[in-house]
Structures are given as structure tokens and as C-alpha cells.
Amino acid sequence: MLVRFWGTRGSLPVAAKAGAIRAKIARALVAANGHSIANLEQAGAFIDQQLDFATGGTYGGSTACVEIESGDSFFICDMGSGLREFGLNALKRCADGHVRIYNFFQSHLHWDHIMGFPFFAPAFDPGAKIRIHSAHPDAEDALRRQQEEISFPVPFDWLRASIEFVAMTPGEPIAVDGLTVVAEKQQHSHDSYGYRFTDPTGRNVVFSTDSEHKADNMKDEAAFIDFFRDADLVICDTMYSLADSVSMKEDWGHSSNVVAIDLCHEAGARRLALFHHEPTYADEDIQRMHEESIRYEELTRDGNALEVLCAYDGLEVRV
Amino acid sequence: MDFSCRSADGILVAAVHGRVDESTWEAFADRMTSAIDQATAEKLSEVMLDLTDLDYMSSRGLRVLTVAKRQAEAANLSITLAAPNDVMREILAISRYDKLFHISDSVDTGR
Numbered sequence: 093m094l095v096r097f098w099g100t101r102g103s104l105p106v107a108a109k110a111g112a113i114r115a116k117i118a119r120a121l122v123a124a125n126g127h128s129i130a131n132l133e134q135a136g137a138f139i140d141q142q143l144d145f146a147t148g149g150t151y152g153g154s155t156a157c158v159e160i161e162s163g164d165s166f167f168i169c170d171m172g173s174g175l176r177e178f179g180l181n182a183l184k185r186c187a188d189g190h191v192r193i194y195n196f197f198q199s200h201l202h203w204d205h206i207m208g209f210p211f212f213a214p215a216f217d218p219g220a221k222i223r224i225h226s227a228h229p230d231a232e233d234a235l236r237r238q239q240e241e242i243s244f245p246v247p248f249d250w251l252r253a254s255i256e257f258v259a260m261t262p263g264e265p266i267a268v269d270g271l272t273v274v275a276e277k278q279q280h281s282h283d284s285y286g287y288r289f290t291d292p293t294g295r296n297v298v299f300s301t302d303s304e305h306k307a308d309n310m311k312d313e314a315a316f317i318d319f320f321r322d323a324d325l326v327i328c329d330t331m332y333s334l335a336d337s338v339s340m341k342e343d344w345g346h347s348s349n350v351v352a353i354d355l356c357h358e359a360g361a362r363r364l365a366l367f368h369h370e371p372t373y374a375d376e377d378i379q380r381m382h383e384e385s386i387r388y389e390e391l392t393r394d395g396n397a398l399e400v401l402c403a404y405d406g407l408e409v410r411v
Numbered sequence: 412m413d414f415s416c417r418s419a420d421g422i423l424v425a426a427v428h429g430r431v432d433e434s435t436w437e438a439f440a441d442r443m444t445s446a447i448d449q450a451t452a453e454k455l456s457e458v459m460l461d462l463t464d465l466d467y468m469s470s471r472g473l474r475v476l477t478v479a480k481r482q483a484e485a486a487n488l489s490i491t492l493a494a495p496n497d498v499m500r501e502i503l504a505i506s507r508y509d510k511l512f513h514i515s516d517s518v519d520t521g522r
Contacts, residue, residue: 307474310436334470335507338477350470350506357469358433384505391498392469394432 099154099174102368106153152405163270165193175208201234220253278303320359431472
């Protein structure tokens with residue numbers, strides 16, 4: 093499996109302003125002082141080897157959309173604003189012969205997780221087949237409603253692809269084009285669902301976003317430890333600090349980096365991707381959160397190491 | 412995980428030893444509740460959690476502290492974390508719990 097992150101931001105799309113880019117360039121120029129950089133290849137090597145990610149790159153600002161490449165059809169978790177770019181990329185792959193079947197798995201139906209669908213170009217392809225898997229009975233209502241005239245000029249019924257809604261029941265695995273997928277109910281406003289994907293070789297990926305793990309309900313986390321058990325990659329909501337998640341932002345439906353690491357440790361997961369980044373965070377803030385997460389994993393490790401990745405728009409992870 | 416309590420200068424000093432993680436957090440939660448009950452019964456004003464001999468505490472233990480803080484506030488008690496080791500100081504900083512709790516460098520009841 094290849095996991096490709098098209099959108100990693102939480103709640104609202106964001107974009108770096110000119111001042112942020114200028115600050116990155118300034119830091120890079122200072123770091124380059126004394127180095128000889130004669131061409132773009134050398135510049136690229138300097139960026140990779142000498143600059144931190146917040147200076148040489150960006151975590152991006154599209155909301156949740158993650159592709160799991162496995163088998164012949166497309167698998168996509170959530171329809172955040174990152175879906176627009178995925179759709180354009182998928183059209184190119186289809187032009188090269190890729191099967192035009194899109195299997196979506198929806199964590200939930202909040203705006204930041206469906207806002208990309210009206211801009212999903214393959215929905216206008218009459219040869220495309222779109223299956224939207226969800227444990228929410230009102231998934232179709234949510235997608236139709238956001239394309240009603242008061243919100244959007246193109247009604248849902250104008251879409252030309254074959255669109256099917258597939259109801260899932262938490263805890264009951266289904267087989268979809270070579271993958272086995274099971275849903276797990278999570279704590280979030282109007283509920284959310286995590287998904288665990290297992291390929292025929294036994295490799296597996298867990299997508300668990302918009303999931304709160306409350307201080308006064310820790311016994312319920314046994315279900316998540318089972319859900320994450322021995323996972324090759326867990327993509328986890330780490331939007332807030334633990335302190336924020338138990339105080340000012342309690343009941344906002346999100347988790348923290350340290351709880352995600354503890355759950356992965358207890359489950360024996362191999363890799364964790366920090367995900368659903370706080371929209372008010374600059375790249376430097378997300379990078380700091382990543383560094384602190386790696387350190388926390390080291391401090392609390394009591395078994396095999398957990399690799400802590402920080403998801404960014406464009407990241408690819410081979411599982 | 413071991414836990415012991417003593418009263419000193421109007422403060423209940425509760426010492427936690429070892430580590431608080433997925434295997435010990437429930438016992439730690441029970442002990443913290445008992446400590447708050449004891450402090451309330453003895454009409455004390457504060458519970459000082461002595462972390463001198465605590466190896467580390469995962470988010471399980473930190474979240475027990477949050478629940479304990481709520482219990483304490485309902486009983487008009489304050490909770491102070493005292494003498495964390497370097498590892499625990501890092502964990503308190505990473506989790507931002509150093510913004511939620513008063514942290515004392517030493518177990519000094521100050522009276």
C-alpha cells in the first residue's frame with residue numbers, strides 16, 4: 093500500500109501569506125551564507141540536507157483527504173479541500189489506463205471533510221463509478237445539501253458519474269476491491285468513524301481523525317487499542333496539545349499528539365502520522381509539535397520504537 | 412506504582428513512586444481520589460503531589476491529574492505538582508500541563 097496525503101489540515105483550509113514565504117526565504121539565505129550553490133540541483137540538495145522542513149517546505153493547508161493506493165481502484169479517506177487536487181491527478185492517471193472506480197470512506201460529514209466534493213472533477217466523468225462508504229445514514233443528505241443553490245451553483249444531480257452510497261456498520265468488516273475495511277465509532281459531534289484497511293498481504297493502515305479521547309472516559313480506549321493493534325500506519329487526529337484538549341477545547345472533538353502516541357504504544361503500532369493540524373498553526377508550530385512528539389515517544393517508550401511522522405500535503409508513505 | 416500520603420502544615424503531601432502508565436493509571440486514579448477525600452475530611456487546603464520518585468507519567472496519568480483537579484476544585488482544594496524529575500518536566504512541557512498546574516521545584520510546604 094502507498095498512502096498519499098492530499099490534505100492534512102483541520103477545520104479550515106489555510107494558505108501561507110507572503111510574509112511567511114519571505115521569512116522562509118530569508119532564513120534559507122542566511123543558512124546558505126558561505127555555501128557555493130551553482131545550480132538548481134545543488135540548491136535542492138542544500139534544501140534537503142541543511143534546512144529544516146518549516147524553512148525548506150510547508151505542511152500545506154488543504155483539509156482532510158488521504159489516498160490509499162492498493163489494487164486497481166482508488167481508495168480515498170474524506171473529501172476535504174485536498175480532494176480537488178487528487179481529482180485532477182486521478183484524471184491524469186485514468187488517462188493512462190487507471191480504473192475509474194473511486195471508493196470513498198467518510199470519517200464524518202462536517203464541512204471541512206466534504207467541501208472538496210463539489211470540486212472533484214471525476215464526478216463529472218460519465219464513465220466514473222463513485223462509491224461513498226459511510227456509517228452515517230445522512231451522508232447523501234450532507235453531500236446533496238452542500239450543492240443546493242444557496243451554497244453552490246452546480247446541483248448534485250448534474251454530476252455525471254455513477255454515484256452509490258454504501259452504508260457501513262461499525263465492527264462489521266467489508267471487502268472492497270481487494271481491501272478489507274472495518275469502521276470504528278469515535279467521539280465527535282454527530283459521531284465520526286475511523287477505518288482500518290487491510291490488504292491481502294496483511295498490511296494495514298488506520299485512519300482515525302476527528303476523534304476525542306476524554307480524560308474521564310479512559311476505559312473506553314481499550315476499543316481503540318484493539319482497533320490500532322499492530323497497525324503498520326496509524327493516521328491520527330493530533331490537533332491540540334493535551335492541556336488544550338482537556339481544558340478550553342474539551343468536547344471540541346479532537347485529540348492530542350501525546351494521547352495518539354500512548355494509544356499507538358499500547359497497540360504495538362509501527363508508525364504514527366500526526367494529522368488534522370490546527371489551522372492557526374504556522375509551519376514552525378507544526379514542526380515544533382512534531383519534534384516534541386518524537387521526544388515524548390522516546391521518553392515513554394517501553395517496547396518497540398514507534399516512528400512518528402508528521403503528515404503534510406504531498407507526503408507519501410509506503411506501507 | 413506506589414503511593415503514600417502524609418499531612419504537613421495544613422497540606423496533604425501525596426508521594427507517587429515508579430511510573431504511571433497504561434498498567435497503573437487506574438490504581439493512581441483511585442489513590443488520588445482517596446487523597447482528595449482525606450484532605451477534605453481533614454479540612455486541608457491543598458494536595459501537593461510529590462513527584463520526586465516518579466520515573467514518568469504518560470497521558471494516562473496526566474489525564475488522571477485533570478480529573479483529580481476537578482474533584483479538588485469542587486472541594487475547594489488546590490493541587491500542586493512538586494519536584495518533578497527532568498523527564499517529567501519535559502512531559503509536562505510537551506503536554507502543556509505546565510500551563511494547567513502549579514509546579515513547585517521542591518516538596519516544601521512553606522510553613
